[in-house]
Amino acid sequence: MTVHQRSGAERNPVPPVSRPATPANIIRTADEAIEVAKTLAAEFEKGASERDRDRIWPVSELDAFSQSGLWAINVPKEFGGADLSWVAINRVITIISEADPSLGQIPQNHLGVVSAIRTVSERPQQELLFSEVLKGARFGNAFSEFGTKRAAEFNTKFTDKGDHVLVNGRKFYASGALLAHFVPIVALDDEGRAWYAIAERGAEGLSVIDDWSAMGQRTTLSGTVTLENVKVPKTHLVPGYKGYERPTADGAIFQVIQAAVDLGIARAAIKDTIDFVRNRSRPWVDSGLEHAYEDPYSIQAVGDLVLRANAAEAVLDRAGLTIDAAVAAPDATSVAKAQIATAEAKVLTTEIAIQATNKLFELAGTRSTLAEHNLDRHWRNARTHTLHDPVRWKYAILGNYYLNGINPPLHAWS
Structure with a gap:
């Protein structure tokens, strides 16, 4: 059984994927974004039923999607992005989701985190992280947890170690994490405030397990994420809580x-x-x-x-x-x-x-x-x-x- 197709019973951590060798396309206008989405959707639709039936990971499709530039369309213009309207972004997601809703769902948290960085981060952090997104980096997510009483409650925490933090916890519903390049982790500080600790997908101590077994949205690349002293530099520690204060x-x-x-x-x-x-x-x-x-x-x-x-x-x-x-x-x-x-x-x-x-x-x-x-x-x-x-x-x-x-x-x- 290859990395492209797994049974769902597999419990071994999935190794990280390499980033594409060339930078992603940069989209400039809403019309361009819509046309790119339609072109991709025509290809994504062809194998959507088979991917669902056999739970085949959309590896090449996801690379084409993120390399197309559509994952960076909400990066602000001052940082080199298109900063498209949310009318246009929603239309892009609808077009992709009509072809394959698993592929449509995978960038949801990526786009949300990019927007949060715009809202809460200082300029140096924005410049650093937006540059990664424009090059084609994919953010997965490690937000929700299985064992808490409510969705907005978290047990995952980080410890301050000077220029970096160490994150410990366990996550589920981690859409996109299997084939992400970075994994934003919702983790609490000593004051109980929630941050996005954006870890490298291949960071030591970060494991993503292919155990997503839902009846639908079967190839959203989700599963369990375990975090054991995962090192995240403070340059990648985003104060997400500020977006809700x-x-x-x-x-x-x-x-x-x-x-x-x-x-x-x-x-x-x-x-x-x-x-x-x-x-x-x-x-x-x-x-x-x-x-x-x-x-x-x-x-x-x-x-x-x-x-x-x-x-x-x-x-x-x-x-x-x-x-x-x-x-x-x-x-x-x-x-x-x-x-x-x-x-x-x-x-x-x-x-x-x-x-x-x-x-x-x-x-x-x-x-x-x-x-x-x-x-x-x-x-x-x-x-x-x-x-x-x-x-x-x-x-x-x-x-x-x-x-x-x-x-x-x-x-x-x-």
Whole structure:
């Protein structure tokens, strides 16, 4: 069994990958980013079903993705990046996720950390870390932990050793960490404040284990990360907690990328529904029709799905606009607007992802459930990914804001 394909039962640490020999492309405009995303998506789509079915790691695809320059599109212009709007970034993630939502999810934490560096780091640290991103470095993540009572609680800590820190702990849900070049670790200092300790993927004491066994999003390169006296230079110690001590767009940014992934899943399911109904499904026996695509109930259902996906996309665009405003001028009002618009997008993209991936089988018929088609991957991906940050709490945030004037809490899940 090669590094490209693992059983999920493998418990040995996975060795780090080498960085590409040449620097990544630098994208300059939103139009360029969208065209690059479409070109990549056309290639990523070809093997997406096989990668899901056999859990084949997207090694070459990920290199193409990060080398394309799309992983650096939120680096500020003053540091050499494109600093694209969040409307454009969300569209890029949606395009990639429609082709392969695992690939769409992998850069989520990378983009979030890049944004956090912009928010909380001093200029020398920004120059250092942004230069790595522009060259094509991929940040994975080691944020969440399995053994804590709540998602926002951490046992992982670091010890100050002068010019560096030593990090100890254990992480899970580490999307992208297997094939990352750096692994940002959420670790607490002596005061209980959360920092991003950005460790080299090959740092001594840092192990990533391929034990991700979820039914969906199977190739997000996640798993367990163990940290035993991992040395991180203070140049790579980012004070992430500062992004939540005052109103900033950091939380909304981490959230909105999730919504873009879900919209991509919905788009893929609708596309495959239309293809199957037009080319494979049989008309119902009582319909008197020659073709399944003439069924008025199917016509109505597809129209409803596309309408809801378009509405979700419009609200996602609106969320991007409010995030751009909050990044440009962060205060309690602008950040709350960004959080609320993002929560609305999260609700609508979650609902259409679940609806579209479920409706696929109802409209396409029994033969669509055959293993040879692997169409259940859409539902598995939607059901797995939409469990991030449950939408039942988004409704509560929205209601409290509109009814009682209460702003959402400031953290990475809001």
